[in-house]
Amino acid sequence: MQAQSMSSVPGESADEATLLEGMVAAALSAGTEVMAIYGRDFSVDAKDDASPVTEADRRAEIIILAALARIAPGIPVVAEEACCGGIIPDVVSRFFLVDPVDGTREFVSRNGEFTVNIALIEAGIPIAGVVYAPARDVLFAGRLGAGAEEMRIEAGRIAERRAVAVAQPAAPLRIVASRSHRTSQTDAFIERYPGASIVPAGSSLKFCLIASGRADLYPRFGPTMQWDTAAGDAVLRAAGGMVTTPEGEPLVYGPKSGVGLDTYRNPSFIAGGRLDIRKDD
Structure with missing residues (x-):
């Protein structure tokens, strides 16, 4: 399957295309804040399930929630840190799922393999998503029916973008x-x-x-x-x-x-x- 450019699909939903671009912008803003914390000393706390959480998780989520409230005020957001704090919104069909820093253990160990995750769900299906690895300057985004892209990021901005698609299985796998x-x-x-x-x-x-x-x-x-x-x-x-x-x-x-x-x-x-x-x- 050849991935199509997300901006050139006949009959695409302008609403979903606009939402995805807003999700990309939100992830980039959150990533900038995450990297500012990554570059200095920070404390690590433990949640009730003993998983780690840092200031980066909390501050990135605040940025993402504010951004999503601006671009899609009617769509509820299920976000990790809010949910862990007992704030779990009621959702029906369409909602966002947010992990402000996925791979907090990777963040703490400073191996660069952590991401900012934002997804749009419709009727149980993830129809759009953004995965931004700010320490690696790479962002992936995709929408069902519009393909997926890999973007190279420089100074918090998109410097290059290319379509990506799954490959035929390798041998060995x-x-x-x-x-x-x-x-x-x-x-x-x-x-x-x-x-x-x-x-x-x-x-x-x-x-x-x-x-x-x-x-x-x-x-x-x-x-x-x-x-x-x-x-x-x-x-x-x-x-x-x-x-x-x-x-x-x-x-x-x-x-x-x-x-x-x-x-x-x-x-x-x-x-x-x-x-x-x-x-x-």
């Missing part, structure tokens, strides 16, 4: 594995592909490696939240890929049964450029 969250189930899945090369990566960049043709599969057996995956999922779907449960059902977004944060918890999933290469049990 290139499997993306988390730097911080490997599990025995993930290792068992990888073992089903003898000779596969392992591509280590952090945060939602794992989805973008597949979307840009640099990897083939990303299995995740372990806990994630919807704001961790929605933006990368949107970019991957726009690039011609898919994210499904191990049973083959598309990953669906929106509140599920449960209480509090559990309503936005993901099942295990497998992301791929072409999921017909996935081996079933």
